[in-house]
Amino acid sequence: MKMPKAAKKYCARCKKHTDHKVSIYKKGKDRKMAVSKRRYDRKKAGYGSQPKPIQHNQCKVNKKTTPLFKCKECGHGTYGAGLRLKKFELVNQ
Structure with a gap:
């Protein structure tokens, strides 16, 4: 599936529709303690x-x-729905 690198979505912090930067969520490093x-x-x-x-x-x-x-104005991040895909690609649009 091809998804644009930028999308216009509703930001809960700004309380309006703003441009968002799209990226793929990656799990962080586990804490040893x-x-x-x-x-x-x-x-x-x-x-x-x-x-x-x-x-x-x-x-x-x-x-x-x-x-x-991730909102380009305030930097607030939200997750999208998890998609079960073989290939997920971010493209310029």
Whole structure:
């Protein structure tokens, strides 16, 4: 799917329709000292190893791609609907 790099959308902070810059959302780096990571490491330590089974056979063909819309006036960002696509491309328009 081809999507324009710029789109006119409603900004909740500006309370009007403004130009938005479109990008693809990417997950950030995990924090090593987060509570969930510490709990997971504690469960893995010692005998017993992996607390939950690791899924090896992947049934989904592709992952959901989430577009991120950032207002050019105030910089407020909003997420679009997650789209399950094989190819997601940003094009100039």
